[in-house]
Amino acid sequence: MAQTLSRRGLLLILSSPSGAGKSTLARKLMAWDPSIRFSVSATTRKPRPGEEDGREYYFRSHDDFKTLIRTGDMLEHAEVFGNFYGSPKAPVEAAMLAGRDTLFDIDWQGGQQIRNSSLGRDVVSIFILPPSIAELESRLRGRAQDSDEIIAGRMAKSRDEISHWAEYDYVIINHDIDHSFNELTAILQAERLKRDRQPDLSDFVRNLNREFEAR
Amino acid sequence: MAQTLSRRGLLLILSSPSGAGKSTLARKLMAWDPSIRFSVSATTRKPRPGEEDGREYYFRSHDDFKTLIRTGDMLEHAEVFGNFYGSPKAPVEAAMLAGRDTLFDIDWQGGQQIRNSSLGRDVVSIFILPPSIAELESRLRGRAQDSDEIIAGRMAKSRDEISHWAEYDYVIINHDIDHSFNELTAILQAERLKRDRQPDLSDFVRNLNREFEAR
Numbered sequence: 001m002a003q004t005l006s007r008r009g010l011l012l013i014l015s016s017p018s019g020a021g022k023s024t025l026a027r028k029l030m031a032w033d034p035s036i037r038f039s040v041s042a043t044t045r046k047p048r049p050g051e052e053d054g055r056e057y058y059f060r061s062h063d064d065f066k067t068l069i070r071t072g073d074m075l076e077h078a079e080v081f082g083n084f085y086g087s088p089k090a091p092v093e094a095a096m097l098a099g100r101d102t103l104f105d106i107d108w109q110g111g112q113q114i115r116n117s118s119l120g121r122d123v124v125s126i127f128i129l130p131p132s133i134a135e136l137e138s139r140l141r142g143r144a145q146d147s148d149e150i151i152a153g154r155m156a157k158s159r160d161e162i163s164h165w166a167e168y169d170y171v172i173i174n175h176d177i178d179h180s181f182n183e184l185t186a187i188l189q190a191e192r193l194k195r196d197r198q199p200d201l202s203d204f205v206r207n208l209n210r211e212f213e214a215r
Numbered sequence: 216m217a218q219t220l221s222r223r224g225l226l227l228i229l230s231s232p233s234g235a236g237k238s239t240l241a242r243k244l245m246a247w248d249p250s251i252r253f254s255v256s257a258t259t260r261k262p263r264p265g266e267e268d269g270r271e272y273y274f275r276s277h278d279d280f281k282t283l284i285r286t287g288d289m290l291e292h293a294e295v296f297g298n299f300y301g302s303p304k305a306p307v308e309a310a311m312l313a314g315r316d317t318l319f320d321i322d323w324q325g326g327q328q329i330r331n332s333s334l335g336r337d338v339v340s341i342f343i344l345p346p347s348i349a350e351l352e353s354r355l356r357g358r359a360q361d362s363d364e365i366i367a368g369r370m371a372k373s374r375d376e377i378s379h380w381a382e383y384d385y386v387i388i389n390h391d392i393d394h395s396f397n398e399l400t401a402i403l404q405a406e407r408l409k410r411d412r413q414p415d416l417s418d419f420v421r422n423l424n425r426e427f428e429a430r
Contacts, residue, residue: 127410129419133426159427162420170408171416183408190405193385193398195342201386204344205377211348212374 006199009096010191011119012036013104013111013168016128017158019139021174025128026105028181029188037095039104042068045083058088076106076113087114096122101188108164115167124191126184127168131175133158221414224311225406226334227251228319228326228383231343232373234354236389240343241320243396244403252310254319257283260298273303291321291328302329311337316403323379330382339406341399342383346390 016022030036042058044065053059060068065084068074077086087104095102096119104114115123130136133155140146140154165171170187174180191197231237245251257273259280268274275283280299283289292301302319310317311334319329330338345351348370355361355369380386385402389395406412 129416129423133423133430137430155427155430159424162423165416165420166410168410170405171410171413172408173419183404186401186404187408189398189401190385193387193402195381195383195386198386201344201380204388205380208344208348208377209374212370215348215352215370 007099007192007197008122008199009037009098009100009102010197011092011096011102011104011114011123012188013106013114013123013125014128015106015108015111015125015161015164015168016174017130017136017161018154019136019143019158020128020130021139021177021180022105022128024177025174025181025184026103028177029103029184032181032185033101033188035100037091037100037102039087039092039102039106041085041106042074042088043083043085045085075117075119076110078109086110089119092119108161108167112164112167124170124187125168126170126172126187127165128180129162129165129171129173131173222314222407222412223337223414224252224313224315224317225412226307226311226317226319226329226338227403228321228329228338228340229343230321230323230326230340230376230379230383231389232345232351232376233369234351234358234373235343235345236354236392236395237320237343239392240389240396240399241318243392244318244399247396247400248316248403250315252306252315252317254302254307254317254321256300256321257289257303258298258300260300290332290334291325293324301325304334307334323376323382327379327382339385339402340383341385341387341402342380343395344377344380344386344388346388 014022014026026038030038040054040058042060042065044060044062047053047059051057062084065086068088069077073089074086075089075092077084087106087110092102104110111125114120115125136158137151137155140151172180172183195201229237229241241253245253255269255273257275257280259275259277262268262274266272277299283303284292288304289301290304290307292299302321302325307317319325326340329335330340351373352366352370355366387395387398410416
């Protein structure tokens, strides 16, 4: 069924430790419903070769970024190793008003800030857990030839991330990517079917009543 | 993924005006997941030819029924044309404890009573709307050769039922039965993935942490 036009888009927050399958799920979800907008983060770090402004990140100067924070134009932000990262608010609000959902691939700190923001009541948050730590580590090692030290750092960060699973609305244990993807789309479908997310229903029922009266 | 054993089953309430497709959806859902238990109503009306005690209804005497109400053994009940109808509580509680969901095919009055019962926090309620009243009437007329008077009575009841759509968690407009069925299963899948409906997650994450520590 077509989405109703006046529907407010929702904010879909996907978090997980790195290696649990979050980015694959996000990519599949964007392909499944191209109306979903992916929230591109802004950052003060320098672009790497091949990165494009507005695709991987919005690249901003420190001064610009601080202004955006001060003026309330960042939905969430964090400082990591001297660089700022954050989610610009304006494109999210524009998507919401157009009835488009926005997908956030962010960590628990970003998720917490968005939930506590003025747009918090439109947040649907999903945490992806790995089936085991052995599996998580093997996925991390399989990706690249990183040193044990780098892997150890990622594993420590994963443990910290996992400790926040209980702040999320839904939890998916990613045993199998296709099964998990099916669960992810079920959550999105269900959230869109919630009565209070279908503002056009009142008009729809009003028309049914007119039909009753005209019989 | 297998359901966790300690999960408490939920109470899935499906309501709609007669002719909107509710019974077809209920039947398909039971076939889709045979672990779902259909809540068979109790009634004081006499069995019709072909009806079996415990299948269509639990047939009870007026005295027995009144006792069940008095002892709090009815989750909801109503009197219609001198006969009682209601949902026995014990089999629902037994299913819940066994981690099985129970499906209720009941009207808004029953739904309201169950939502306000001691089991209310485990209720997920879904209202099925017809695409139009013309379509609803044609489905009602297509079913049987009923008199215009009987049809008129059903349509009045439908209008009353529809007026309660806003008391439900989810609303599905049944344009197409396959599409609506897909939406219904999405709702059930999503509800089962809610963090607070997965009591075994705490243990699961505790085991992940043990794995971290053992590295």
